[in-house]
Amino acid sequence: MKIYLVGGAVRDALLGLKPGDRDWVVVGSTQAEMEARGFKAVGKDFPVFLHPDSGEEYALARTERKSGRGYRGFVVDADPSVSLEEDLQRRDFTINAIARDEESGALVDPWGGVRDIEQRVLRHVGPAFVEDPLRVLRAARFMARFAPLGFTLAPETAELMRQIAASGELDALVPERIWQELRRALTLPKPSAFLRCLHDTNALASILPEVDALYGVPQRAEFHPEVDTGVHQEMVSDMAAQLAPGNDLIGFAALTHDLGKALTPQDELPRHIMHEQLGLKPLARLCERLKIPVDHRLLAEAVCREHLNVHRIDELRDATVLELIQRCDGFRRPERIAQMALACECDKRGRLGFEDSDYPQRATLQRLHAAALAINARDIATEGLQGPAIGEALKRARIDAINAAR
Secondary structure, eight states: EEEEEETHHHHHHHTTOOOOOOEEEEESHHHHHHHHOOOOOSSSOEEEEEEEOOOEEEEOOOEEEEESSSSSSEEEEOOOOOHHEEEEHHHHHHHHHHHEEETTTTTTTOOOOHHHHHHTEBBSSGGGGGGTTTTHHHHHHHHHHHHHGGOEOOOOHOOOOOOOOTTGGGGSHHHHHHHHHHHHHTTOHHHHHHHHHHHHTOOOOHHHHHTTTTTOBOOTTTTTTTOOOHHHHHHHHHHHHHHHHOOHHHHHHHTTTGGGGGGGGGTTOOTTHHHHHHHHHHHHHHHHHTTTHHHHHHHHHHHHHHHHHHTTGSOOOHHHHHHHHHTTTTTTSHHHHHHHHHHHHHHHHHHHTTOOOOOOOHHHHHHHHHHTOOOOOSSSSSSTTTTTTHHHHHHHHHHHHHHHOO
């Protein structure tokens, strides 16, 4: 029995990054032997065990053979005769197909992963890459993580991703798995690389058609020097990663704020009249299809509907500001206003030449919201008032508070 450290822990160490969870592969063993050594079996689809002391995952070396449609259609063979090289061959990318001997520390690198790390290339291991459509999303997510380190996608890997997109296999991905990959991508340093990777391989039209439709749609150059709405969306997503690192809630709202621009009639371009209202329907379709969590959906709706109002907050009447806060449920869910203001800043600064610009509207909205939030019915004179009259008095007091906070 031989044990090797594999996958991300080996890759990240070679990249000089702090490794995350460690995964191990065991060659030449059986489930009975592993259990006899105190390992606890936890794998459903293939033999995976938890170490009795460290709790780390140990998997028997295995091969996989395509047996059906989608990313679950595989037959697994974990016979003791399966070699380490065979196990590494089934992995997705060469940079993930490197092993380190537990005893000697020597690297085992049959597929050139070390070379690709040095050259900063994300490359598939072999032709079996096309058998698992989930690898298209994984490739895009890895680009979102590693593009800042200089990684590029190997042309031959991009071509295989196009083949998968053309085959219709992406339709076999379940919504929960797509959301899981998207959510993780939105927490990484460069979400634009995720979007661009999928768009350039014709996969974004299957995964996020509402976002893919933004590419090639022109905007007014005086407000959007980058012109292309798809490029703007990439910049907004990257700004969200910069201003709210690791926050997929802000990232999702930033990703979906401009979906309505894809619906602008041709004769109105490059203007986008009422795009914030038009965007609510495609946003609802996206959320329903991918089963997006409620908090993400509600914030995304608020940002989509209100981002132009937030941009011109100084021009809004005091009563209009109060209505905006109420529409966003800002009294019951006060955190949503701060989140919306941050997402709107991502929109404003996610433009060519605006990356370092100030966005005082964020502080203004939060200040006016705090002023309105501080007014409660018990704090105002309601003696002799009943029912709707109390609510009207509260409304007037909050408008006055907003005015005083200007």
